[in-house]
Amino acid sequence: MKEANKPETVHKHEHHHHHNNLRGEKLLWATLLNLSITIVQIVGGVVSNSLSLLSDALHNLGDSSAIFIAFVAGKISRKKPDAQKTFGYKRVEILAALFNGIVLIAICIFLFYEAFQRFANPQPIKGKLMLIVATFGLLANLISVILLHNDKAQNLNVRAAYMHLLGDTLSSVAVIAGGAAIWFWNVCWLDPLITVLVGVYIIWHTWGIVKETVDILMQAVPNNIDLDEIKKQVEQIDGVADIHHLHVWKLDDSQVHLEAHLNLKKDVNMTEMMAVRKNAERLLSEKFGIKHITLQTGYNCCGGNNNLINSF
Template sequence: MGHSHAHDGRQGHAHLPGGVGDGTILIAVVINLALTGAQILGGYVADSTALIADGVHNLSDALSLVLAFGARRLARRPASPEMSYGWGRAEIVAAFVNYIALIAISVWLGIEALARLVDPPQVAGGLVMALAAFALVVDALTAALVWRAAKESVNIRAAFLHNLADAAVSVAVILGGALIWAFGWQIADPILTLLISAVILWHIGQEIGPVMRMLMLAAPAGVDHAALVRAMAGVEGVAGAHHLHLWQIDERRNALSAHLVLRKGADPAKAVRRVKALLRRDFGIGHATIETEREGEPCGDRDDGQGHHPH
């Protein structure tokens, strides 16, 4: 029985987005913390849950950036015997924690807003507009700071999306402050708070799926399992494949383990090399662990621990 590994040259090294330094992320954190303090204090003074909601959301942005910063640094640590894949998945865990925190915040804000719909308080519309406009500028600046990193990291992208959502929320809060200031429509504040919560939850719903798939070791999205098996079986000297497991190590690395069934007379080393080349070229799988067995021979692994038997 043959046993072989293929590495894509990146194993144990998290390739983080280039061109965006840790200092940039720290600047974004400081800016968001300053904005959070101003909005929450202003929200209490103006008695505006919408402004407090925006401030709490900005606090979650700052904390998400702190978490992203920590995970980014952790992901740079090299692989070790205890952590053979390295620490790249720390960014995925950080993104998941950020999303769960946002869900909790959104639910809390929605409950507060529903209570205020019954008896809307008097809100200082002018102060709300001023602070929301300040928040819009800060959100746009923060998003610009982390935009390049967001394109290559699910962890940074989670924080980036927080800022985009905040920018949209700030526009809504400005509108609500204008309605209160011009027409005295106090109910606009809790209504906007509910809309803010809905927008946050919608964004999470769009982004949390891929993160969950990676945490659950699911196959990369878009990979056809049946087509993959057929392609492997079509390689010269290969009769079939079983015990196939495909998963994402992180955003940039896919891995596979499988048993190849070889035809009589096939060279195991050549067959494995051809399959690895196929996996890398056609399916983007750079890390493959492959065992070989001859056609007609019993498989050494009668059960793979998942209830799957050779076929």
């Protein structure tokens, strides 16, 4: 029977591998499209003297980085752990996302300063050129959104990239509206105003990413995990006295790990102890979605220091 099922298993593996490669190609094309938008908008922003085009170029540059990170992460995530990196290489994307977010916020603050200078000293802007360049940006963003639309529900990184591109599309619409208004009515104060609005949007969107990456690197408890609820549920398992020295953290944006001491009500043999631990692991997996579980099981362990959180 095992031999009969083997071809089907191989077929599924090959299909999964092919799907990952196809997803990677889409991410790479989306990256190249966004880089082309960035180059065109930087040139167009300088020539037209439009600060909002430059800020939109910044947004696209940041999102190109985010999409490329998703592409590289897909490659790196398949690399196996080794003797030096026993957890593997999954946190590379977290470090890159943190760096990307900090740089984006820093440049936005600089653009706010430039926008303030433009409010104080308005400068002539070529609205027609601004409109043409922003329209190119909108079309390229729409193509990228269509490319990733079908994969957004299957992968967290792709979903994040998709949301970035959706934000780019909205900001391109704002710059197009501003370019049209400047071209027809010469209301040049709209340019720094759009710059500020796009910058606020970027910071609002990026701050959540920075906070999440810092939480992951600090091994904070994920927002959807309640330690007190874990304690309550586990201590209802037959044979468990208490659970203590509990730590829950995320290795990356999806993998949740847990380690704890499981104190039993009585001194039992190894088979009974394994059965209790198995029940605890099943509960943690099914009710809390925690798949990577390490439980140190014992009787009257830790010398009465049974605090839920251990002070090192």
